[in-house]
Amino acid sequence: MRRTLARCRHDEIKKAHLPFPTLPLFAAWLHWSSRTVPLYGSFSCDKHRATITDIAQAFRGRIWAYQCVDCHRLLLKPTAGMAAWQEWARTLPPGSPPAVVARLPVVPRKQGEATLGRDTSGTPRGLYETRCARRKRAARRKTPLPAALSPLPTAPSVAGGCVAASAPTSPALLSDLPANDAPTRVSVVPRETTVGEVACEDCAASTLAARLYGEREADAQHALQHENGLSIDSSAAKPAAASEQPAADRRSSQASSAGRDNHASMPTPVAEPSAIPSCRQFLDGLLVEIYDGFQDKPVLEAIANAILLCGERPEIQLKNKNGRVRLYARQLSPRKDLVKISQANKHRAAARRLQAGNSGHRETARRGRTRPSGTPLCLSMAEQVGLVAALPISLTGFNRWRLALGGRRSGLDSLSALRDARREVSLLPGKQVVVTPSGPRLASLAAAIQERVPDLYDRDLFVEQPVRDFRLVPAGQAAHPPVVAFPGSPPSSERDVQVTLGLDKGGDPGTVKIVATVINQEHPNSPANTILVGLCP
């Protein structure tokens, strides 16, 4: 049912977006293409075309050949008297059964007939030494990694076949795999790849190869029976199996049969590159939201984890050649106990970036500032007058900015309204300036402070600055008033407003400035928070 659904989904996608296969297909291709495929098979079965009939004719008595249970090839077991027999067999005409069998590779056998038995034709089964070592390694890899250490869920092992030890393929990816596409995905390798090479992925193969093991073995048995003359009509006996059999297996069997018929001995490159898109095609499809279904989410997460988060794992597990597993854990330790200001600022910036990334906040511009929103400004008339004066810009320049920001939609008032507001603000007593021969000065310092302090209150920016106990009071005079009392001044029980008054000469050109500051605010020494009382050029 699942395969049917997957196939239907695949057909729909293929109809709608022909260059884009399913996500599992791309994920599997990505998985395989990102790893170096070991070429274990140094020779193919087609190269030694000895058949069971040849063996029966070559060894009339004791049979020195055996069939590998892994690759199903016929191999020779080194035995006493074999060298003499090989010399005899090579003297025979080429193509005769003894000559063909004598060209079989001679490899030692670790497990023989007593363990593995014989096949249906009576040929002993065995496992030669190299294969045996690989099988042992595969058995060691059979122990799955902890789920927390693996970037992807480990594929389940397949009983009776090779074990997907190091292929971190998602189960969802396998479950969603269409039956017709799975072998195609496995057999397609970015480089020139043969069916035989893929079939010999043996112990380092993925789960897909492990799943195909049983099917491939059954196909080989079927081929052997066909060679022995057992009448098997493939078209009649395997109609249902053909539908279930992956395409690559069918190609594998066809290639094997072709080799047996001595029509094609060279490996055949798999000719389905169009089924796998390039990364650009996949990203284009991702941008147009082809992969937005519920079934695609786990695959997208698996791809993201495998590619983007591979370097962020808290622990790294490495296995040496001797089988020992070493676990490397990430440990954070301060390199310096005390860093200076610039380095501390860099650390804070990095921490802010990490926090922004973890919390999923929206992307920020440089220096941590967010992009300005498109909402109009909400500046009052007085604030606009102050802004024009502080920059400074002319009213014409202000109007141009207003038009550039959208005119009325910008939230800025018109030029005439700004003139009226400026005239109104200039009438305030704290804003009036008197020009004397010594220099300009504020007409009323008290009015300027009287304007500033309630404004801080209204904006909730007023900061209380309590005065502590005065230590300069001589002993025995604890009742000394903290503030000098003037006749008619407010009671000292109230909390006071602290105002500093400073006078200094400096600058270029040198001028004398008188500045008053209301201390009860944040950053009182900022020039924008101070009051320029007088200026003497």
Place this chain on the structure above:
Amino acid sequence: MLDTHLPQIDSLLRDGVWVRGVRRPVRLILGCDYAAQCNVIGNKGASATLPCLHFLRTRSSSEKQTVLDAAFGTVQDLVVGRTLREATHFSNRMAAGSAMLMVGQPGTPRHHSSLERRPLPAVHPRQIVRIPLHTKQGVNHRYLLLAIEMIMVQRNAIDGPLSWRHAGTDFAEELVQLLHEKVRVRPTSFHGGLFIGRDCHTIGDLSDVVCAALKGKVSKDHLDAYERAWSIWNRIRRTLNRAVIIPADESAFFRADAAVIVTLLKRSSPWLSISPKLHILMCHAPACLECFGSIGLYGEQGLEAWHGRYGQSAVKYPGATELERAAAFMRAMAFAREAGADVLARHSP
């Protein structure tokens, strides 16, 4: 020019500020450099016999001098130019009402016998900010001079009186090169070519470079005292210039360090004179810190920033003369208070 604002200041101190129907008193704090403070208070400044703005104390205080001052008075008492009006002006401003009873206490006219003329505003001496910015620059410069002086003293003791001047010049050049290449600071073209602002903090942070340059050139006692003085000053300047409310325990450390550093410098370098800034730092800055909770918060940084702002912006305002440009600048800055830093921060993205 401050005299024209005196009625406004008196009105502000008398009436206070009305906030939401409540009248709150105003505490006026005098915050400017030492010369301006002396000018406002009427003190003769660093050249006066009684330089301190707070206490009746001569520059070279001794028991014999104190007895003489008490018996015969000081030079300030004999100033001819002080008229009766000037002598009573401060009394009228400062000691209104019950304050007249505090004769001889800080803030009374007799206590301020070092005043050569009447004070302009009536600022209580306890409400004078202890010039943190200039103290930092002055002490930092004094430490660099002290290194050269120690070299000169050492060479004078070893090679004789003729070699100390040449040795001092050589080390001064070496010190300038060291500060430029390793500490990476450069003096300004104003303030007499001193290091200002962040450069002072950088020199303090890298004071070990200066101390390392003195190794083998001065005596071990001088070098140890110099290194300890730098370490104490590095703690003091962080408290002195930080524009935040200082915790109480840090204020206690500041008081102890301020007393130790002046004593240490005077003991290890007897030729060192106690400048008014060192005197203020040792005697008055800790009390100011404990009273107001901070010194850097009341510093003159805002006042100094206006110099640069006027120098940059004055040319943008119309005016045929400097006075007209200054008037246009004043009007614009009065309007600009409507769009202060809080307004821009509220609308910034």
